[in-house]
Amino acid sequence: MRLATWNVNSIRTRIDRVVAFLEREDIDVLAMQEIKCKPEQFPRDALEAAGYELAVHGLDQWNGVAIASRVGLSHVTTSFPGQPTWAKSPDATPVVEARALGASVGAPGQQVLLWSLYVPNGRELDHPHYRYKLSWLQALHHATQQWLSQDPSQALALAGDWNVAPLDEDVWDMEAFDGATHVSAPEREAFTAFARLGLSEVTRPHASGYTFWDYQKLRFPRDEGMRIDFVQASPALAARVTGASIDRFERKGKGASDHAPVIVTLE
DNA sequence: ATGGCGTTATTTTAACGA
Numbered sequence: 001m002r003l004a005t006w007n008v009n010s011i012r013t014r015i016d017r018v019v020a021f022l023e024r025e026d027i028d029v030l031a032m033q034e035i036k037c038k039p040e041q042f043p044r045d046a047l048e049a050a051g052y053e054l055a056v057h058g059l060d061q062w063n064g065v066a067i068a069s070r071v072g073l074s075h076v077t078t079s080f081p082g083q084p085t086w087a088k089s090p091d092a093t094p095v096v097e098a099r100a101l102g103a104s105v106g107a108p109g110q111q112v113l114l115w116s117l118y119v120p121n122g123r124e125l126d127h128p129h130y131r132y133k134l135s136w137l138q139a140l141h142h143a144t145q146q147w148l149s150q151d152p153s154q155a156l157a158l159a160g161d162w163n164v165a166p167l168d169e170d171v172w173d174m175e176a177f178d179g180a181t182h183v184s185a186p187e188r189e190a191f192t193a194f195a196r197l198g199l200s201e202v203t204r205p206h207a208s209g210y211t212f213w214d215y216q217k218l219r220f221p222r223d224e225g226m227r228i229d230f231v232q233a234s235p236a237l238a239a240r241v242t243g244a245s246i247d248r249f250e251r252k253g254k255g256a257s258d259h260a261p262v263i264v265t266l267e
Numbered sequence: 268a269t270g271g272c273g274t275t276a277t278t279t280t281a282a283c284g285a
Binding site: 009010012013034036037060061062088121122123163165177180181182212214215216217218226228257258 | 270282283285
């Protein structure tokens with residue numbers, strides 16, 4: 001099974017590139033983030049014509065996550081238990097944003113419980129959004145602990161845009177990130193905490209390089225990027241991983257997302 | 268020193284992104 005995760009930065013703008021990517025790379029399951037639309041606005045036809053079933057979760061033009069699968073799609077879950085809320089302003093009603101979508105994918109006997117995750121950005125270290133980001137990761141950690149305690153042998157994948165660069169080598173220049181989000185110790189701790197639940201990040205052993213390059217300042221031509229898109233897998237799933245890659249090609253040319261797809265091959 | 272790009276919406280500016 002070939003599984004990928006990709007922050008597409010608007011599915012309506014990116015649909016042609018997404019379909020071409022799925023066919024070119026022979027992808028069975030794709031977890032998407034930042035679809036930036038509601039389910040009724042999602043361009044389903046092109047993906048369904050290519051043979052994929054869809055699960056879509058979007059509330060408005062912000063965030064939004066989806067899963068496309070041509071190897072089965074069931075047990076779709078919107079948001080994880082205990083997922084924190086966010087209020088756009090102090091007097092706004094807090095909402096559970098469209099940042100998490102779970103589903104069971106894969107043929108019977110080799111099913112994977114896949115989560116497509118879009119971790120909050122954090123904005124600035126002293127911004128409420130940063131505290132939201134840390135609570136969000138902590139709540140995901142707690143939910144994961146619960147899932148694994150129910151069935152330690154399950155094949156679980158937490159795939160998506162984690163908005164954390166876990167290692168210094170995951171950004172092009174640590175000095176440029178002095179005092180910035182994505183590299184702070186609490187964020188890195190929140191990311192690595194999943195290892196203590198037995199999960200492992202399954203792309204780094206097979207693939208190197210960045211997964212995001214800002215549109216501005218010639219960041220991509222200069223290869224000044226960040227590695228923030230990851231797949232954390234339970235022991236049962238990690239044991240099935242035979243390879244992984246970052247599709248840097250997909251960041252090239254006109255109409256690219258600012259993120260590249262990350263691909264994992266499973267037995 | 269600043270902003271530089273791209274996307275969205277009850278668009279003609281603002282919010283968001285990392």
